[in-house]
Amino acid sequence: MNATLAGDVVRAGKQARERFYDARGYGRPVDGGALELAPVEAAHLLYRGDLDDVDGMDVGEFLASAAVSEVAFFVYKDLRDRGFYLSRPAPTEGNREADVDDRSVDFEVYPRGKGPWDDEVAYHVCVVSERESVAAESLGDCVLAVVDEESEITYLETGRPEVSGTSASEIPPVQGSLLADRVLCWDPPAELYERGFYGQRLDDQDGGDGAVQLSLVEAASLAHEGVLSVDGGADAVRERGREVEGDRFDRRLRVYERLREEGMVPKTGFKFGADFRTYADVESVDDLGHSELLVRVLPADHVFEPRDLALDVRLAHGVRKTMVFALVDDEGVSWVDVERLTP
Amino acid sequence: MNATLAGDVVRAGKQARERFYDARGYGRPVDGGALELAPVEAAHLLYRGDLDDVDGMDVGEFLASAAVSEVAFFVYKDLRDRGFYLSRPAPTEGNREADVDDRSVDFEVYPRGKGPWDDEVAYHVCVVSERESVAAESLGDCVLAVVDEESEITYLETGRPEVSGTSASEIPPVQGSLLADRVLCWDPPAELYERGFYGQRLDDQDGGDGAVQLSLVEAASLAHEGVLSVDGGADAVRERGREVEGDRFDRRLRVYERLREEGMVPKTGFKFGADFRTYADVESVDDLGHSELLVRVLPADHVFEPRDLALDVRLAHGVRKTMVFALVDDEGVSWVDVERLTP
Numbered sequence: 001m002n003a004t005l006a007g008d009v010v011r012a013g014k015q016a017r018e019r020f021y022d023a024r025g026y027g028r029p030v031d032g033g034a035l036e037l038a039p040v041e042a043a044h045l046l047y048r049g050d051l052d053d054v055d056g057m058d059v060g061e062f063l064a065s066a067a068v069s070e071v072a073f074f075v076y077k078d079l080r081d082r083g084f085y086l087s088r089p090a091p092t093e094g095n096r097e098a099d100v101d102d103r104s105v106d107f108e109v110y111p112r113g114k115g116p117w118d119d120e121v122a123y124h125v126c127v128v129s130e131r132e133s134v135a136a137e138s139l140g141d142c143v144l145a146v147v148d149e150e151s152e153i154t155y156l157e158t159g160r161p162e163v164s165g166t167s168a169s170e171i172p173p174v175q176g177s178l179l180a181d182r183v184l185c186w187d188p189p190a191e192l193y194e195r196g197f198y199g200q201r202l203d204d205q206d207g208g209d210g211a212v213q214l215s216l217v218e219a220a221s222l223a224h225e226g227v228l229s230v231d232g233g234a235d236a237v238r239e240r241g242r243e244v245e246g247d248r249f250d251r252r253l254r255v256y257e258r259l260r261e262e263g264m265v266p267k268t269g270f271k272f273g274a275d276f277r278t279y280a281d282v283e284s285v286d287d288l289g290h291s292e293l294l295v296r297v298l299p300a301d302h303v304f305e306p307r308d309l310a311l312d313v314r315l316a317h318g319v320r321k322t323m324v325f326a327l328v329d330d331e332g333v334s335w336v337d338v339e340r341l342t343p
Numbered sequence: 344m345n346a347t348l349a350g351d352v353v354r355a356g357k358q359a360r361e362r363f364y365d366a367r368g369y370g371r372p373v374d375g376g377a378l379e380l381a382p383v384e385a386a387h388l389l390y391r392g393d394l395d396d397v398d399g400m401d402v403g404e405f406l407a408s409a410a411v412s413e414v415a416f417f418v419y420k421d422l423r424d425r426g427f428y429l430s431r432p433a434p435t436e437g438n439r440e441a442d443v444d445d446r447s448v449d450f451e452v453y454p455r456g457k458g459p460w461d462d463e464v465a466y467h468v469c470v471v472s473e474r475e476s477v478a479a480e481s482l483g484d485c486v487l488a489v490v491d492e493e494s495e496i497t498y499l500e501t502g503r504p505e506v507s508g509t510s511a512s513e514i515p516p517v518q519g520s521l522l523a524d525r526v527l528c529w530d531p532p533a534e535l536y537e538r539g540f541y542g543q544r545l546d547d548q549d550g551g552d553g554a555v556q557l558s559l560v561e562a563a564s565l566a567h568e569g570v571l572s573v574d575g576g577a578d579a580v581r582e583r584g585r586e587v588e589g590d591r592f593d594r595r596l597r598v599y600e601r602l603r604e605e606g607m608v609p610k611t612g613f614k615f616g617a618d619f620r621t622y623a624d625v626e627s628v629d630d631l632g633h634s635e636l637l638v639r640v641l642p643a644d645h646v647f648e649p650r651d652l653a654l655d656v657r658l659a660h661g662v663r664k665t666m667v668f669a670l671v672d673d674e675g676v677s678w679v680d681v682e683r684l685t686p
Contacts, residue, residue, distance in 0.1 A: 060520055060529055070522045129524055130613055131587050148613035149558040150543045151525060177403055179413045181472055182494060186403055200493045215492040244474050270473055270491035273654020311616020311658060318661040 165280030508623030
């Protein structure tokens with residue numbers, strides 16, 4: 001059986017419709033009983049030997065042509081191999097012509113056992129090559145299928161998590177001294193560290209009391225709330241933060257304050273290469289439990305290299321945490337989480 | 344007891360020499376029986392209450408002054424708490440005046456139980472704040488002590504590893520077809536994948552034979568060796584690589600070829616956020632074993648953010664591999680490895 005390329009689709013006859021659509025969920029029936037296949041579907045049928053050629057091209061020639069994206073083919077094949085039926089999203093009035101590029105990377109993947117004739121979608125998959133960049137703002141509702149240079153596929157499920165906890169604490173007033181890149185509180189109230197989990201003891205061995213060092217974000221937040229007194233006030237701390245970190249300091253401070261408002265305790269994520277790790281339910285530092293999230297703060301217009309995403313998500317998984325990106329713009333902070341998925 | 348600041352050192356008298364140098368390895372004796380302390384040593388003695396003041400300053404005032412770096416103090420204190428004696432390197436003719444900045448971040452740490460009167464150094468420690476950048480070329484002989492914003496210290500030991508293995512294979516000629524971002528070999532000799540561990544099978548389930556996809560670095564290397572025939576030859580593959588990756592492709596290809604020359608099999612490190620993972624002793628893909636290194640390819644003049652270093656090293660440790668940076672310049676490739684250290 002053979003088929004012909006017509007613009008950005010491949011057309012086949014009535015017999016193809018019965019064999020490929022009705023029986024195995026390939027393509028989309030069109031008027032007159034024929035079948036319209038996405039090029040990637042045609043490539044898969046060629047690969048399997050179900051189609052003989054498309055305009056005289058065999059699978060090798062078809063994949064080497066501009067008609068079909070090899071990375072889309074690898075993902076399509078992988079999902080078929082895993083037992084899924086999947087389609088390109090149905091063209092609508094708006095995107096039929098204009099948004100071909102948008103549509104070109106997407107698959108609607110049906111739950112196992114379901115197909116295009118059902119009304120259920122398990123995953124909305126967006127295909128990218130490891131070399132393509134991915135806008136942070138495009139994440140949150142899709143599964144990224146990243147094809148690496150050796151054609152292995154990593155599926156990354158993205159979502160919009162609720163970020164909230166039950167940590168809360170009343171901290172009595174505290175005095176601090178501003179150093180180059182932190183604030184030292186030589187004689188703080190015990191609640192600062194023990195209940196609020198602010199800062200770090202200068203001497204872990206000390207037991208109950210002793211000096212506490214605050215990071216500049218912690219100090220800026222506490223000074224802004226009026227809890228911390230420091231020469232020059234909150235402004236001096238923020239100014240120092242900008243000196244050492246530039247714009248990033250303001251972004252991190254906004255995310256820090258937002259996390260505290262939501263009942264989370266953010267602590268540095270440095271050892272994990274992130275901005276913060278967070279604890280949702282802190283009552284006392286003696287009973288901390290496990291930090292649940294790794295938070296990376298980014299401007300909302302950030303563009304990822306897929307490799308950096310893979311690195312973050314892999315690391316978070318290895319330490320049993322969830323990777324969350326805090327995207328900051330003038331409107332505020334929005335959260336996107338990303339986890340490995342095995343479809 | 345008190346002391347006075349004199350330029351970039353702190354001076355104390357003969358009694359201090361006996362109490363601090365002879366008994367506990369602080370400072371350096373100078374002519375006339377007095378003691379010269381590095382500011383960070385004086386800060387530690389103030390903190391412990393062994394010195395009452397330096398020019399009237401208590402520990403809080405001294406740390407808030409420009410005389411001493413707080414991050415150097417945290418590292419000094421941490422290493423003392425761990426039972427080490429340590430010194431600033433002895434000033435030499437050359438660096439006494441000119442290289443104060445260079446010396447300001449360094450400690451020579453003596454083996455436990457040894458001190459400045461012995462002739463043995465366990466670690467050469469370079470102190471950096473998490474916000475400072477670190478030149479890749481400065482690594483290889485030192486331990487980085489990175490102080491994060493919450494004053495926790497991460498020690499990273501850097502070295503210059505031997506990178507070599509015993510993998511070798513003879514591959515018969517193979518034909519390939521150049522796609523957008525890889526080369527497909529529809530009918531390759533079994534040795535290509537099974538002995539050389541080049542590429543990836545299109546169908547894992549296939550068993551013995553079937554199409555193999557090569558990454559562009561693999562294909563460029565094989566075409567350069569005359570093993571792979573492809574339209575346009577090695578030049579066409581390299582050209583395609585530069586189109587999709589720019590300069591990075593040439594750097595990665597040099598490292599890839601160098602690794603193969605050294606008897607290592609490099610495969611993509613994408614899932615670990617690296618350029619390559621490597622296998623030192625491949626005889627057959629059926630008996631692969633564990634890949635030992637994660638390799639990140641960088642231009643030799645690369646400058647790290649400590650956080651990125653921490654991320655790479657943490658991830659590598661989590662998957663029981665060693666993180667190696669391949670630094671590329673016109674002279675060739677040099678290797679630096681980085682591992683977490685608990686002193």
